[in-house]
Amino acid sequence: MTSTTLGSVSVDIGLLGKYKGTRSKTNRYCVRSPSASLSQALEVISVEEKSTETIRIGVLGASGYTGAEIARLLANHPHFTITLMTADRKAGQSIGSVFPHLITQDLPDMVAIKDADFSNVDAVFCCLPHGTTQEIIKGLPKELKIVDLSADFRLHNIEEYEEWYGQPHKAPELQKEAIYGLTEIYREKIRKARLVANPGCYPTSIQLPLVPLLKGNLIELRNIIIDAKSGVSGAGRGAKEQNLYTEISEGIHSYGITRHRHVPEIEQGLSDASNSNLIVSFTPHLMPMKRGMQSTIYVEMAPGVTVDDLYQQLSNAYEGEEFVKLLKKQVVPHTQHVSGSNYCFMNVFPDRIPGRAIIVSVIDNLVKGASGQALQNLNLMLGYPENLGLQYQPLFP
């Protein structure tokens, strides 16, 4: 890459030399947030100056939905190129046979993780199941930047991890290093992190509206009731009877009532925000949809606080944010309207019961709830504008 102009990414002669096999990055965006402030724009410029080289990305556990979503997003990232994809059970297979929708992408074949060569990798997205992830990440080269999409490094308290996941934590020292990757809340820490524990989908949709309200002492700590609804992709690509089309279509149900493993992560985040030990009511529901998540959150306001106060607090918290949008008053967020995008839409409504409010937040569970936020984090960790590769508008209808 030879571009030298301030702030530009050239379509230069070097591109002509691109041929299948080199995987040099040739699809590139020059992006800028619609709501970018002056400081952010200046940041873009300095970033662009230094980013004339390509970042080589490994995707561990690339045969699942979050892995595929990483690949989809990176197809339009100006600097990140996938050079390694692992999938133990599909080792040796091409991307086209595992994910035919990515057949036009020039991606490496799957390899078993034990055969992975990390010498040509600068950063990894770890899309492996919880439990196995800790040891694998422990074994990775120390210079790698890592975003872990599993639950393995999300809980600060490793005893709590053991309680909810039924096995002792296998990398407690790494746990201390891991930064929780709720981007808009922990952005500055994430910038400096080497290992980011990417948040779960439910925790993302819940903490984004609640953290600012708790920090502002605007809502009571008691009786926070969260009724959450998720699309089926959150359950992954594993072949389970309960997730067959015939079992899911045209029906809904609650699941994991009081016992869903996202509970401790949610309570940890809300407790941190409120300097307390919060216990919440959290009931997830499975929806007949592939993607999408809504959290409907019922709260008591602190004495004297109004719904307008909540609205204003959220407005202040997310003003200028590209991906978190507080809708106009009375406008109801729909999951359809963020599908395929990294947006979180939210709003707050008065309840019939005096003193209470209803908060609605929607995300795409695979994007802002998983791979999109992971990319947002890695962009930050590597000093890029956080929206690179993420400027997809929602797909509707």
Place this chain on the structure above:
Amino acid sequence: MTSTTLGSVSVDIGLLGKYKGTRSKTNRYCVRSPSASLSQALEVISVEEKSTETIRIGVLGASGYTGAEIARLLANHPHFTITLMTADRKAGQSIGSVFPHLITQDLPDMVAIKDADFSNVDAVFCCLPHGTTQEIIKGLPKELKIVDLSADFRLHNIEEYEEWYGQPHKAPELQKEAIYGLTEIYREKIRKARLVANPGCYPTSIQLPLVPLLKGNLIELRNIIIDAKSGVSGAGRGAKEQNLYTEISEGIHSYGITRHRHVPEIEQGLSDASNSNLIVSFTPHLMPMKRGMQSTIYVEMAPGVTVDDLYQQLSNAYEGEEFVKLLKKQVVPHTQHVSGSNYCFMNVFPDRIPGRAIIVSVIDNLVKGASGQALQNLNLMLGYPENLGLQYQPLFP
């Protein structure tokens, strides 16, 4: 009909004379509830003695989904035969052109309601929109038994009706006569009623679990949070952009937050059960499914009350009921498992927050939430076993 044997419905010679056009009732069940008690069975017998004649049914507003559902259910009713179907905008059309799935049924063509001949009708299901219903019912012959599926006679307080529906009540004297048709709760009153106001779908799914708990003083009156989810058929067959397949599939959203018109009906029922003036939090959500409804209800238990107490109370309340089923402990109700049937499945779960419980109830909004309960009520009003025409098992998958 010539059958005279005690308790029998003969497949007699008279049947041979059936031909297209007579509409005599030839598809018949001899039914008995699986859980019928002795007294109910005896009732069956006496009923059968008197029911050798056919009841002639009118369906007003037969071009909507609840009207079609009445026709589907009556296809297997031993005594009820549809002799009148009205639909102003589809007057003159056959059932096959309005509802092709009923093409094999020998049903009368649609007529405009102003042209309806009630001289050959014994009872009507009124499936008209709210607002117009009051005057139409006021004008019906006084000897007709009526089940009204609209909201027009559900609210005792006509001022509340005016407040929520934006127009004064046009038949206040009939309002006094109307009996609220939540079958399992008001069965004895319904038996003697001439005009039944059939409950809304949300109120049915909510009151069935909450009324016994409130009557037993087992839950607090404050902070009852209801997060309800409905299939799209509840919105009717009107052509609206927002209900197009393209707008609904693969997405969810809240709607009518705090302002849904089922609120006063819900609060009325719960207030009656608790001798208080209850205000509840009620947030409905639109689901990408045709039928089905779930209410997830978050309650505080009264001091000293346990989840087992709630379970036992519901168990007592619905023991022996054919259509309301408390599932085994820990089993989660799914809307799929009641689809097409008149069942309500429910269960109660402990919440993480001490002292709170989570109640889940599911129904098919078009059956127990509308036409099925309407038929259950008319059976009662006419002295028949209430399950006649309702013994459909759920359609799954």
Place this chain on the structure above:
Amino acid sequence: MTSTTLGSVSVDIGLLGKYKGTRSKTNRYCVRSPSASLSQALEVISVEEKSTETIRIGVLGASGYTGAEIARLLANHPHFTITLMTADRKAGQSIGSVFPHLITQDLPDMVAIKDADFSNVDAVFCCLPHGTTQEIIKGLPKELKIVDLSADFRLHNIEEYEEWYGQPHKAPELQKEAIYGLTEIYREKIRKARLVANPGCYPTSIQLPLVPLLKGNLIELRNIIIDAKSGVSGAGRGAKEQNLYTEISEGIHSYGITRHRHVPEIEQGLSDASNSNLIVSFTPHLMPMKRGMQSTIYVEMAPGVTVDDLYQQLSNAYEGEEFVKLLKKQVVPHTQHVSGSNYCFMNVFPDRIPGRAIIVSVIDNLVKGASGQALQNLNLMLGYPENLGLQYQPLFP
């Protein structure tokens, strides 16, 4: 059962004695086809005379969708009661844990087939996978009536079976005895059969319209092009990645092009009807729907034959049939309009290419395409009216 009145099924005192565990048949219909002719009605009467006893039914392979569908249909059968359900992998489980939608039914627990006691069984529906079925049926008591829903006895030619199923036929002598159960075409043979090979779903939807046309020499034998579309339940309840909700919803695709195992069954039926060796083009497609099947069939008409001739031939063939309905001219069959029912709706249309016609037929793949037709056949085999337990109207919407 003590009813003795001619042609009647009494709701008699005997019913009062019913309690959980006896499994005596207490939900009963007295049914009659709307289009029943005099001779059929007389048959009803004689049937009723003899049918005062209950037929005890075994369902082998009861944990799959076709097994569950048998149970759903029999819930309203006046004479058939399930006394045995086998499911090797779910042995010991209750119906409620395997199929929660049937939880209200008083059904026996699953047992492994090796532990099945056939001494209290009069007839079986065999819902097992092909391949294993032959030996199991060979080992059943000889006095049992059997309807086999697998493919194991459908092909007359056991060499063809071996070719398509990759293993030699294990019960060739039973193959000779088996009667192919396409009810409307082979009704008289079915009446006398002990073992019926129930047709596949695609073959049912294709043969019903084509057999009469081929018998009448109205269409050419060459270039019969069948483009068929099926809901996912046809693939069964096995946990396969390709049938997950996430993989199926909102997308379609062809599968098994030229190699689907229903091909030899289709060609056998059409060859028999035309006294020839027919080869057809058959391409199935998987639809994002749980139930339902459409075959769109493109044919060349014989010289001088018109679309009206085809229509008239089908009209003659199915006049008076309860479950096969030729729609009015120009009316297009929809799969939605037969969902949950045993109907086949069909119609024939002129093509733009002169001399060609387009035939559309729709069924519910689990009912007329599997369990419904199986019940229709067992009714016949046991001398009952063939519509018993099958008078469900389609569930729409």
Place this chain on the structure above:
Amino acid sequence: MTSTTLGSVSVDIGLLGKYKGTRSKTNRYCVRSPSASLSQALEVISVEEKSTETIRIGVLGASGYTGAEIARLLANHPHFTITLMTADRKAGQSIGSVFPHLITQDLPDMVAIKDADFSNVDAVFCCLPHGTTQEIIKGLPKELKIVDLSADFRLHNIEEYEEWYGQPHKAPELQKEAIYGLTEIYREKIRKARLVANPGCYPTSIQLPLVPLLKGNLIELRNIIIDAKSGVSGAGRGAKEQNLYTEISEGIHSYGITRHRHVPEIEQGLSDASNSNLIVSFTPHLMPMKRGMQSTIYVEMAPGVTVDDLYQQLSNAYEGEEFVKLLKKQVVPHTQHVSGSNYCFMNVFPDRIPGRAIIVSVIDNLVKGASGQALQNLNLMLGYPENLGLQYQPLFP
């Protein structure tokens, strides 16, 4: 915009000045086709040289799905900026109220077409209904580049237009000028066009595979049977009962048999390719999905031609094409795998009937079948690389 460096698009200081209202283009890609050849890359450079100004785009009929899709795609186009959106019935409304999924985009409010100011528009996408389009386009400033997504200029023969659309053509002189926009087939003509008639979705999915085969004389002209399947968005956003979620979900049906208005367009394209007067059999089916289209095409091969010959011809025709992909032999295209993208995936299979072949092609009806191809065409018409704004990978699951 001030960037002047050869081949670069600068993230320059000018961007900092961006604020709501200027609508200068700030989200930009520097893109290059993965399969771009040397000549194409050189073209990119020259294009970039001249494209330092922004092209101002008008979207006429912006409240429909194709209009919204244009806006979604342009959100990531480096040079095109929407400055005008018309929608008569939604005049005065913001994009957020008409299409909430685009709420983050800085787009102009809707105006009535009669109030549109074309002085700040360089090119328009015309997404209006057929019939009204001709006169509107006739009245547009002559210097505008126009891509018309309606059917109004697709048929060369205006008598044929009148026959199928029931009204005389109102701009016959413009009809002569219009170029048919099937990009891969008519690319060179499109480059020079001022008015492009963008193809219909069915015609696109059908002509892409058939035109090369007909041009190569590899298939017979007789008996081309096309069984096509479409998602519901093809029917637009109009509020029609038949397109309600409740009417569409979980069911399929044929429609417009032999009479669909895409027939003359298909036959025109295939006739041109074969220098003949082709008549085809074309039967569309409505699928329960929002987007996606499959055409399953049954053809007779010319004497001596094999399926491998067809495969090779398609391989030659589309080698190096970015958006049209012939899959590996035996791999079946799925509509899911092109959803949201501009790809057409296709393949060819042997039929059971000797001498016949089966061709499958899939597209997203709103992208390659409408707005995506329209953008591809406008890129060409304005001298840009045709993939600008179109490099979205499919959204799966």
